[in-house]
Amino acid sequence: MYRHIRARRRSSKTNYKKRIALLKSGLPRIIIRKSNRGIIAQLVSYNPKGDIVVSSASSKELEAQGWLPRANIPTAYLTGMLLAKKAKGKYQGNVVLDIGLYKPVKSSVVFAGARGAVDGGMGVINSIEVDQDRISGKHIEDYARSMKEGSVQFSAYGKEKVEVKEIRALFDEVKKKILT
Numbered sequence: 422m423y424r425h426i427r428a429r430r431r432s433s434k435t436n437y438k439k440r441i442a443l444l445k446s447g448l449p450r451i452i453i454r455k456s457n458r459g460i461i462a463q464l465v466s467y468n469p470k471g472d473i474v475v476s477s478a479s480s481k482e483l484e485a486q487g488w489l490p491r492a493n494i495p496t497a498y499l500t501g502m503l504l505a506k507k508a509k510g511k512y513q514g515n516v517v518l519d520i521g522l523y524k525p526v527k528s529s530v531v532f533a534g535a536r537g538a539v540d541g542g543m544g545v546i547n548s549i550e551v552d553q554d555r556i557s558g559k560h561i562e563d564y565a566r567s568m569k570e571g572s573v574q575f576s577a578y579g580k581e582k583v584e585v586k587e588i589r590a591l592f593d594e595v596k597k598k599i600l601t
Contacts, residue, residue, distance in 0.1 A: 444467050446517050448514075448515055448516055448546070449464055449465060449466040449467075449475060449512060449516045450465050450466075450467075450516060450517055450519040451463070451464055451501075451504070451516045451535060451538055451543065452464075452465055452521070453500075453501065453518075453520075453531045453534035453535060454521065455497070455530045455531070456492060457492060458491075458492060459479060459480035459481055459490045459491070459492055459496070460490075460497045460500040460530065461477070461478075461479050461500075462477070462478045462479075462497075462500045462501050462503075462504040462534050462538070463476070463477045463478075463504070464476040464477070464504060464508045464511075464512060464516065465519075475508060475511050475512055476508035476511050476512070478500050478501075479500065480492075480496045480497075480500045482500075483496065483500065483503065483595065486499075486595045486598045487591065487595055487598070488592075488595045493530070493561065494530055494533045494555050494556060494558070494560075495556060495557065495558040495561070495588070495592050497530040497533040497534040498533045498534065498536060498537035498540075498556045499537060499596065500534055500537065501534035501536065501537025501538040501539075501540075502537040502538065502540060502541040502596065502599050503537075503541070503599055504534075504537075504538055504541070504543070505537070505538045505539075505540075505541025505542050505543040506541055506599055506600075509542060514544060515544040515545070515546050516538075516543060516545055517546050517547065518531075518535050518545050518546070518547040527550045527551070528550070528552045532549050532551050533556055535547065535549050536549050536551045536556065537556075541599070541600075557589045557592050557593070558588040558589050558592050559589060561585065561588055562585065562586055562589055565585040565586050565588075566586055
């Protein structure tokens with residue numbers, strides 16, 4: 422049993438000092454992780470035999486709402502909001518944000534996901550600072566407008582017939598769908 426813990430600590434997969442501090446609060450944790458292709462958000466409660474996932478949301482589920490799953494700030498926000506909607510019937514109350522091994526950087530993907538959960542109705546105990554323009558995708562839109570026509574930078578968006586220069590309108594539309 423302890424060999425497994427030492428291996429996770431040595432390979433820097435788990436910071437046990439942080440984990441124990443989070444578990445001492447006695448509150449469930451909201452965990453937001455970024456992969457190369459998407460965002461995963463989970464509401465997890467502690468159990469001595471192993472953590473229990475109360476609710477989970479993935480950016481892949483946003484496809485049904487009309488959003489393209491990417492690993493960016495607007496996607497993280499919408500995924501956090503979707504998690505809050507899914508967890509509404511299963512858990513009421515405050516939760517604590519578990520950022521894992523990520524560094525706490527203002528306006529990061531992790532904090533955008535947490536802000537989405539807060540705006541969706543979940544009580545997250547942490548100071549979360551995220552720029553509202555970055556959440557809505559204004560920075561992506563501005564960059565797309567500065568590019569030359571026919572650039573391959575946003576070619577993946579073009580395959581799905583999404584106009585990157587109008588991403589904020591799509592963001593607002595998907596946000597409304599999640600909230601209703």
